[in-house]
Structure formats: structure tokens, C-alpha cells
Amino acid sequence: MSHDNLNFVKKELPTGFKNLGLILLLVGIVGGTISFFLNAEQAIFNYLLAFMFLMSIGVGALFLISLEYVAGADWSTPLRRVIEFSASVIPYLIVLSIPILLNLHTLFHWSHTDVVATDKVLQGKSPYLNEMFFAIRVVVVFAIWGLFYFLFTKNSKKQDITKDQKLTSINIKLSAVFIPLFAITASVAAIDFMMSLEPHWFSTIFGVYFFSGSVLAALSVITYATVKLREGGYLHPKMVDDHYYSLGALLFAFVNFWGYIAFSQYMLIWYANLPEETFWFLARWEGSWIFISLALIVVHFLVPYSVLLSQPAKMDSKKLKFAALWILFAHVLDLYWLILPTFHGESNFVNTILGFSFIIGAIGLVMLLFYFNAKKTNLVPIGDPKLEKGLNFRL
């Protein structure tokens, strides 16, 4: 086993990559700050969008780590570090959520006690939707994710040195605990940060909808990073195109899953035609929102579906890179479609443009995290007992 690991030479990511990430993050911080002083209300909605973007990448990747362990998958072992790096934003989520917690009144209708006092529906929901409980949930959810991220990566890194097989079985047990917890916490996070923007509305599938989008976003980051890193020679030289195929197949599966869930949510509400549910879609059918609603079908489903449909496309590095970036864009569009229709304040053109800086900053942060993680740890889990089997994975 060990002679394979000797082939792996650790290389650091170029400093140009770090500088680019730093520039993007600075652009994000500066643009975001200007935007915040120009129009705080619009800025905080755009900030929430970027925050959800980071969160979906992080928690989707964390889910994929635990999925690998619990399913006993070995094809993804050679690239597990890439998945772990993608999840590394999780410890920072609690810090990043502070601006949201400080601006609850701007974002969330239900946080105004005077509004709740005259609204029977909101009164019924107030035991759950109140500021104190919201803050508690945020802390608990991010603490659970942070704990499991810490445990998974700690064991994984330790294994690089000790090559102890027991650490894998510990992580398998942790994953079995994490997956049901993930189902609950991801739903809670989706409901708290996005569904409660429109507190009168409800959809039981909303948590699953967020889950499908977040795993898709995480997979896109992982796919893009894997292809780029392998092209640069940072990953194990024994990796082959067959590993790409599995990533492509997962991307394809989750594109379908997202379409299935999104359609299920729409069709049931459309068919039942109850006014307490339909208004949410009607708000996204008004004015120019109709174009985004319709574009979502094409951008988030039809295009990636057609790109990834054939077997050769799932192994083609160019097509995979395109599909990954495209899906990331589609995910941002999806979040935009979910969050921004609830913004009813004044918007101005400069601030709309500056709103992009939040996403740019988020991308810069992900790049920096990749750089520093790659500096500290190996890009391949060299101590993992499944590594050789994973490297020999063939279709």
C-alpha cells in the first residue's frame, strides 16, 4: 500500500491563486461596505444571498464527506480532501451570520412585535419565529455542523500520519450520527434563513429543496476544483478519468433531483390552488420575476441536463468545468429567486451592481480557504486505508 503513497508529492497552490482570492475577498468587503452605507436594506438582502451561497457549499460538502464514509464509497477517497476543503467554510458561518442577526428587523417581517400583534397567523407561529429562539437555533445548528466538521477533518488529518484504520471506523460511526442530524439542521437552516422571509408561506418540501441545491453547489465546487487541481498535477497521479465520471454522474443525478423537487413543490401548490400557498409563486410571476422563474427551468435544469447527459461528457474535463461553473451560477440564480422577491424596499442601480460584490467576496473566501487548507494539509488523504482501492477505481 505504502509504495503508492510515495508517488504522491505534496505541492502548494501558487501564490497567484492566493492573491486572486485575496483581491476578490477585498473587492467583496469594500464593495459590500459601500453598498451597506448607500442602502442598508438592499445590502443586507444581498448579503443574505452570499451567506446562503457559502452555507450551501459548506453544508453540502459536509454531507458528501459523511456520505462517503457511511456508504463505504472508495472512488471519492482520493479526492476527499477537496471535499473537506469545500466544507471548511463551516466554522466561519457563525461569524458570518452576525450581520444577519444584527439586521433581523430589516430581513424578517416576523421580528416586528407590533406586526405580530395584529396578525393571527404570525401569532400562531410566534413560539417558533421569535428573535431569541432564532438566535438559539442559529448557534445550535452551526455548532453541530462545526463540531462534525472538526471531528471528521481531525480524524482524517491524523490518519495521514498515524495511518490508523480505526479512525476510519470512528468517522463511519460519526457519519451515521450526522446524517439524521443533518436532515433536521439543514431543514431548520433553510426554513429560518429563507422560508421565514415570507412568514405566512409554508412548504413542507422546502428543506429538501435547499438540500438539493446545496449538494449541487458543493458538488460543482468539488468538481471544478478536482479538475483544476488534477490538471495542475496537485492530486494523486494515479487518478483517472473514471473518477471524473463519478463526479459527473453525481452532478447529473442532483440536477435531476433538484428538478424533481422544484417541480414537486410547484405542482402541488399549483394543483391545490390554495391562496395561502400560491401567493409565494404569484410574487415570483409578477413583473420581470416571471423571466427569472422561467429562466430557472432552463438554466438550472435543461442546460446542465443536456450537457451532462452522455457518458463521454461526464468524463470530459472541459465539459465538466463548464457544467460546474454553470451550475454554480444557476445556484446563485436560484437563491436570488428565493430571497430577493421578499425585498420590498427602495433599490437603486448602483447598489444592485454593488450587490454582486458579496458573491465575489464569497468566491474569494472559498479560494483563500482552499489555499490555506492546501498549505497545511495534504491534497490526498495518504493514510486512508481505502485510498489504493479508490485510486484503482474503474468503471
Next chain:
Amino acid sequence: MEQQKKVFGLAALFDSPDSIIKAAKTVTDKGYKNFDVHTPYPVHGMDKAMKLPPSKLGYVTLTFGLTGAAIALLFMYWTMSVDYPMIIGGKPFFAFPAFIPVTFEVTVLLATLSTVIGMITFFFYYPDNSHPIHDTNYMKSVSIDKFGVCIEATDSKYNEEEISKLFADLGAKSTEIIYFAEKVDRKIFEPKFITLLIVTASIVSGVAYIHLNKILYLPPFDWMMEQSRVNVQSMSSFFNDNFGMRTPVKGTVARGFLPYEFAGVNEPSSPLANPFFPSKENLVLGEKKYNTFCSPCHGNFGDGDSRLNGQFPLPPSLHTTKAREWQDGNLYHIIVNGQNVMPSYASQLNIEERWAIVNYIRVLQRAKNASDADIQEIKKESVKNVSR
């Protein structure tokens, strides 16, 4: 006998998946084309080792999947929005979101079935019950725990000695020459076969007969007379008054049975206005109903000269000044109420038919007393018709 057998190919057995991959690679590199590999389970990496081109099965799946989607959508479009449009749940006739699940199901159904059937028929050449590698030791081994490669004799580079040597070099556990099975001609009308056919047919039909008529006897369906509904004009203990038939709710009117305001009154105080425009359809209806119900007494043209003339109190002409100067509502009143010997026709004619008759009577009256202008008009019409 052995010498006459035709050779199908030379097969070799290997012990491990690694050695079969190596063997497949070597055989491919040596330039052999007509060969196949048989393994007890899918060996990963075999496609690449054999340099197989991408399977064309995907195109079958795609074609039939798209066909399924098109069939489902067109079928639902035709039935639900063209041929028999029905409003369901207040949705449009072409309720696209509601059609998606069915379209998806049919797409998947046709795609999967066509994949399996296409694979078996086009790619496996089914039915082929007499493939030469059936019933060989080679096949028995590779379907348990051995890995085999078989080079066919049709290959241009086929040479038994060379291939045996190649297999031996690769570390084959055993090699075997596979022959085509001898062709055996069997006549269809062989007595044995015919007897078997007759015996099978009589057993199957006998068992079916005994089973259906003796063991599983089902009584004929003869209880259609007994139904748990209330018959017309019969009692029912369901209501307190024991009446099976109910009077309508107060203040309600059955469709098409609008009550007539002047029923039983001799002369209507204010005759109803005619709600029907004498359109072509209306007059055709009026003519038909007039000829059925009115003409036996009043005559085909309202002259009161029917074949009952002389046997009956003389039916009045409809061309009297009185009848012509009556309003439409007066004629309607007589149809509904009757007059003198004439009974009410309210139960035979519905509201539209009564007014249609009134309109038709107006036509008859105008024809009988045509003005000069009318005659000019009719002449013009007839000239037009002739010239046409």
C-alpha cells in the same frame, strides 16, 4: 464424426480478473477482432482493455424516451383539450404541469423497456438458443468462478497453434476448442411430437374445464333486479312521511320548466315578449314541431283545411285578421293553455319549441299575405338561384 464438426473458436480459462484484463489487452493488441470475454461478474476496466467503442444502446434509449414523452403529451393534449375537453379542478384544458408526471412515467417506461428489449434483440441476437458456447465446460466455468476469453474462428488471424501458444504464455489454466453443434433435422409431423401436442392440449383444456366449471363454479350474474335504490312511486322508510318521491324545495324551478305566468287564465293581461329571434335553426325547429303537433288540425299551411275537415269541429284558420294581429305572446298563450276544444300542449313542447312554432306561424302568415315588396324580394332571390 468428430472431424466433421465445424470449429467455432478457441477458448481459454483464467483464474483472476487481473489476468483476464491482461489477456484481453494482449489479444486486442495482437490485432484479433472477433473475440469475446466471459466473466462471472462485471470486471471494471474491461471496456478499455478490449478497446470497445461506446455502446450505441444509448441512442435506442434516447429515441424511445423522446417518443414516449411525445406520445404521452400528444395523447393527453388530444383527449383532455381537443376531443373531450373537461374542466378538472378549475384548471385549463391543457394543464401542462399536471401532465408532467404522466409524461415522465411514460418516458421512463418506454426508455427502460426499449433498452432491455433492444439490448436483448439487437445486441444479444435473441432468440439464439443454439449458440455454440452453450453447454460447454467453458461456459459452465465462466458462469461460476473462472474468467474466459474465446477467439472465434471467423477472425482473419485465426490460427489454432498460435493462439494456444499465446494463451499458454498468458498463463491460461486450460484451453478448449469449441465446435458448432451438429444440426439435427426434426420433422414437425413426427408421431412423437404430435402425440405430445395432443396429450398436452387435452391435459391443459381438461384441467381448465374442471377447474373453472367444477371446482371454481361461479353462479350466473342474476341479481340485477335487486338494487338498493328507491323506485318511482314507491314507499321508502327513509323519510318520516314514507314517500319515496320528494317534492322540490320551495322556490326552486327545475331546468327547462319555467312556470308560465298566465296558466289557466283566459286572456293574458300582458302577453309575453318573444325571446327567440326567428333564426334559420329556430324556424326549422318550428316547422318540424308545427307539422307534428299543429298541422293535423290546422293544416300544413295554417288554413284549417286538414284531413280532419268535416269530421271534427272546424279547426280555425291561422290567417284570420284576428290571428294575424295577435301578439306573439297570445299565440304562445294558446299553445300553453289551449282554447275551446284545443288542449294544452305544454307537456309535449318545451319553451323553445313553443316559441319556434309561434315564429313559424308568423312565416306562414306572411307567406299567405305577401306584400308587393315581399314578392319583388322573392323574384330577385329566385333569379339569383337560377343564375347560380
